Amino acid sequence: xxxxPVLLESKSSPLNLLHEMQQLRxxxxxxxxxxxxxxxxxxxxxxxxxAVLAATSKFFKEVFLNEKAADGPRSNVFLNEVQVADFxxxxxxxxxxxxxxxxxxxxxxxxxxEKLKCLDLSETCFQLKRQMLESVLLELQSFxxxxxxxxxxxxx
Numbered sequence: 001x002x003x004x005p006v007l008l009e010s011k012s013s014p015l016n017l018l019h020e021m022q023q024l025r026x027x028x029x030x031x032x033x034x035x036x037x038x039x040x041x042x043x044x045x046x047x048x049x050x051a052v053l054a055a056t057s058k059f060f061k062e063v064f065l066n067e068k069a070a071d072g073p074r075s076n077v078f079l080n081e082v083q084v085a086d087f088x089x090x091x092x093x094x095x096x097x098x099x100x101x102x103x104x105x106x107x108x109x110x111x112x113x114e115k116l117k118c119l120d121l122s123e124t125c126f127q128l129k130r131q132m133l134e135s136v137l138l139e140l141q142s143f144x145x146x147x148x149x150x151x152x153x154x155x156x
Contacts, residue, residue, distance in 0.1 A: 056094040058117035
């Protein structure tokens, strides 16, 4: 008698994995690369895991997969013209799948997502920008409708 296969799937495992990787990063455990960022003289270093960066960013994937055997594995990556706060937010996003930023930083986050070729962050920024635009358009429409009849009578 043959048994039918069944699927064992965890809904919490991906989030648990991200959470554990974030905790390891924050504690500096098992980090195998340091990303140095600098913008207008402000510089910071961020320990991280190559596997997480490569899995979430085509830029980092290309950097790490194209390491020269003669040079040995890369333990430092330098990013010029990247603001410290923006890279910190990028790291939080790739390690947690979420990050809270001020509305006026959404465009900068989109730019860093494009620079680092992080499709998930790009899509998230585009969705948020679309929601923000729709909200503004609804407010304008509501304002326009509320001014309509009064504006006509005032013009007479």
